[in-house]
Amino acid sequence: MIVCSCNCLTEAQIRESCARGEGAPRSTFEVYKCLGCSPKCGTCARTIRSIMDEVIGRDACGVCPVAAGSACGAANIADALNAAIEPLPAGTALVAAE
Numbered sequence: 001m002i003v004c005s006c007n008c009l010t011e012a013q014i015r016e017s018c019a020r021g022e023g024a025p026r027s028t029f030e031v032y033k034c035l036g037c038s039p040k041c042g043t044c045a046r047t048i049r050s051i052m053d054e055v056i057g058r059d060a061c062g063v064c065p066v067a068a069g070s071a072c073g074a075a076n077i078a079d080a081l082n083a084a085i086e087p088l089p090a091g092t093a094l095v096a097a098e
């Protein structure tokens with residue numbers, strides 16, 4: 001099925017480009033670039049994003065590579081940072097720096 005009529009991109013081409021693992025496109029713009037073209041009218045962008053979400057994983061933030069069905073690495077980093085910050089002792093008051 002043709003998804004992008006301006007560039008004659010098929011759904012299969014888009015799926016294949018997104019499933020390349022490392023180096024796979026992480027944005028719609030990168031999908032066009034990966035397939036040797038660029039966006040023209042942009043009508044297909046949402047459909048391309050939907051296909052990407054199916055192939056890469058709906059929770060992907062687009063910043064880090066994640067395997068389909070796994071959690072976004074950025075969320076893992078936030079969890080790790082939160083766990084590394086020691087809570088303040090009870091009764092400690094925060095004072096704004098001057």
Ligand code: FES
Binds near residue numbers: 007038
């Ligand atoms: S339909 Fe894809 S850029 Fe126009």
